[in-house]
Amino acid sequence: MKVLLVNPVPDFGFNWNFDMPFSCLALGSFLQTRGHEVRIWDRRVERVHIQKYIARSAPDAVCLSVIASTYIRDAMDVAAVAKDAGIPVIWGGHYATIVPEEILRSGLADWVGLREGEYTLLELLAVVAGTQNIADVLGAAYLDADGRFVVNPERPFANLADFPPLDYALLPDIRLYQTAMAPARHLSSIITSKGCPYQCTFCFNYYYHHCQLRLRPLELVFAEIDTLARDYGADGLMILDELFGVNKERLRAFCAFMREKHPAMSWFCCNAVGNFTADELKMMYAAGCKTISYGIESGSRELLARIKKNYDPAILAAFIQQTKDAGLTTSGSFIIGFPKETVAQLRETVHMVFRLALDLVVLNYFSVVPGSELFNELVDEGKITPAKTLQEVIAYGERNDMEHNYSEIPTIDLKVVRCFFRWNALKATTREGEKGSSLIMLKMALSQVLLMVFRTGVRNALVNLYGAAKEFLVTFWYAHAHPKIRKKYDLYRRNFGRRF
Numbered sequence: 001m002k003v004l005l006v007n008p009v010p011d012f013g014f015n016w017n018f019d020m021p022f023s024c025l026a027l028g029s030f031l032q033t034r035g036h037e038v039r040i041w042d043r044r045v046e047r048v049h050i051q052k053y054i055a056r057s058a059p060d061a062v063c064l065s066v067i068a069s070t071y072i073r074d075a076m077d078v079a080a081v082a083k084d085a086g087i088p089v090i091w092g093g094h095y096a097t098i099v100p101e102e103i104l105r106s107g108l109a110d111w112v113g114l115r116e117g118e119y120t121l122l123e124l125l126a127v128v129a130g131t132q133n134i135a136d137v138l139g140a141a142y143l144d145a146d147g148r149f150v151v152n153p154e155r156p157f158a159n160l161a162d163f164p165p166l167d168y169a170l171l172p173d174i175r176l177y178q179t180a181m182a183p184a185r186h187l188s189s190i191i192t193s194k195g196c197p198y199q200c201t202f203c204f205n206y207y208y209h210h211c212q213l214r215l216r217p218l219e220l221v222f223a224e225i226d227t228l229a230r231d232y233g234a235d236g237l238m239i240l241d242e243l244f245g246v247n248k249e250r251l252r253a254f255c256a257f258m259r260e261k262h263p264a265m266s267w268f269c270c271n272a273v274g275n276f277t278a279d280e281l282k283m284m285y286a287a288g289c290k291t292i293s294y295g296i297e298s299g300s301r302e303l304l305a306r307i308k309k310n311y312d313p314a315i316l317a318a319f320i321q322q323t324k325d326a327g328l329t330t331s332g333s334f335i336i337g338f339p340k341e342t343v344a345q346l347r348e349t350v351h352m353v354f355r356l357a358l359d360l361v362v363l364n365y366f367s368v369v370p371g372s373e374l375f376n377e378l379v380d381e382g383k384i385t386p387a388k389t390l391q392e393v394i395a396y397g398e399r400n401d402m403e404h405n406y407s408e409i410p411t412i413d414l415k416v417v418r419c420f421f422r423w424n425a426l427k428a429t430t431r432e433g434e435k436g437s438s439l440i441m442l443k444m445a446l447s448q449v450l451l452m453v454f455r456t457g458v459r460n461a462l463v464n465l466y467g468a469a470k471e472f473l474v475t476f477w478y479a480h481a482h483p484k485i486r487k488k489y490d491l492y493r494r495n496f497g498r499r500f
Contacts, residue, residue, distance in 0.1 A: 001125055004059035007042040008074035020177045020189050023065040023093055029167040030118045045176045050081045061128050066093040072394050079108035088128045092117045094208055098371040099393050100141035101149045106390045112141040120155055160216045165223045174232045184236020184266045188228045192221045196242040201307045201373035222257055229262055237267040244269040255287035266290045273311040274319055281326035293331035299352025300345035320356050331360035337414050338366050339406040346409050350489045357497040363421045416485040419478035
């Protein structure tokens with residue numbers, strides 16, 4: 001069967017980096033081993049008219065990967081064309097799992113695959129072929145003959161060893177997904193695990209992964225790294241796992257492999273605070289790790305407890321310093337504007353950022369995620385009405401623009417605080433930056449302008465450049481034009497490294 005796997009275009013104003021469409025890549029690599037003819041259409045990089053592309057590829061089924069609400073609008077456009085052509089349409093992915101009924105009632109899907117998709121999609125394709133009954137497909141949602149919404153029993157998670165290595169030849173051109181992050185010039189992304197054992201209330205991990213961390217066999221991971229380096233010139237890896245290196249034996253094996261097989265390759269990863277010892281951090285650095293990003297989220301002990309971020313903030317400063325002492329660049333992500341967050345708690349977060357003097361700081365507004373514990377709390381409090389249509393679902397995804405502020409903090413304060421740290425991120429320096437890699441974020445932004453021309457052509461590059469220029473001016477304005485708010489939160493560059 002000819003299967004078209006579609007990665008839609010998100011609604012972002014601009015987008016410099018294109019992560020590989022891992023959902024489509026994993027599904028396609030698996031389906032090929034089961035005899036299907038697969039094509040991946042990543043609409044972010046192949047801007048072809050929908051009707052022309054579908055007519056040219058003539059698929060037997062169109063499968064849409066929707067990993068966030070920002071992908072829904074474009075997915076609807078593709079699905080509408082496919083349905084008009086009489087082609088069965090299947091939706092899947094993280095966000096489709098959260099809103100399957102809304103998708104089905106839009107009339108733009110025949111079935112929705114829930115959670116992990118490889119085996120579910122394989123069986124849904126058998127339904128398309130007429131060799132299997134939809135009622136027997138675990139992990140599928142659909143409307144029955146009477147229009148009733150039906151969710152079949154959940155499919156147990158598969159053994160990740162059953163899946164093949166990713167077939168990068170399915171992508172249009174892997175160079176479209178490579179970027180530069182000092183010292184790497186051809187940085188590629190990989191995933192070595194699925195899920196996360198934590199229960200953060202702002203995340204849908206509990207709903208989607210059931211708080212399970214599952215590890216891909218290292219031999220598959222190593223085979224993919226070898227392929228990326230040998231066939232595609234990768235000299236760096238961005239490890240996209242939510243938590244990399246939790247299993248210590250596995251971490252040691254990974255570091256040994258990188259030292260022996262790819263000693264010149266740099267890599268970057270994410271983890272939670274407190275999950276590494278000093279010796280492990282030194283081992284990672286010796287194996288090529290350059291940056292670790294930690295999900296810190298808040299400087300308020302009370303707020304951390306409320307969002308179930310289960311680390312002791314008392315260890316944070318020492319842990320970050322320990323990471324720096326190992327030679328690693330430190331990155332920290334924070335969220336501001338949590339429901340019921342107060343001005344005093346935001347001040348605690350700001351002061352925490354200053355004390356830690358992280359090399360890179362990522363400050364995001366709180367975004368409502370359907371399926372998360374905080375979303376359900378807001379529904380119970382009457383502050384959110386659950387979506388009934390896909391248009392309403394899209395609106396939820398746009399609520400991180402602070403038009404819907406659920407905190408007790410003035411919206412203007414949130415904008416000023418975020419933009420202050422975004423502006424100062426342009427001056428970020430890597431640990432090795434003291435040897436000449438200062439202004440790393442600014443240099444990366446400039447390099448992406450050139451890459452965008454190569455990736456999507458001059459026209460799309462100009463559109464993205466316009467969006468970037470607008471964002472730059474907005475950031476500059478809020479970072480500099482409100483001195484009273486800056487004073488309220490002690491927002492001065494001299495405070496980096498200061499203990500409040």
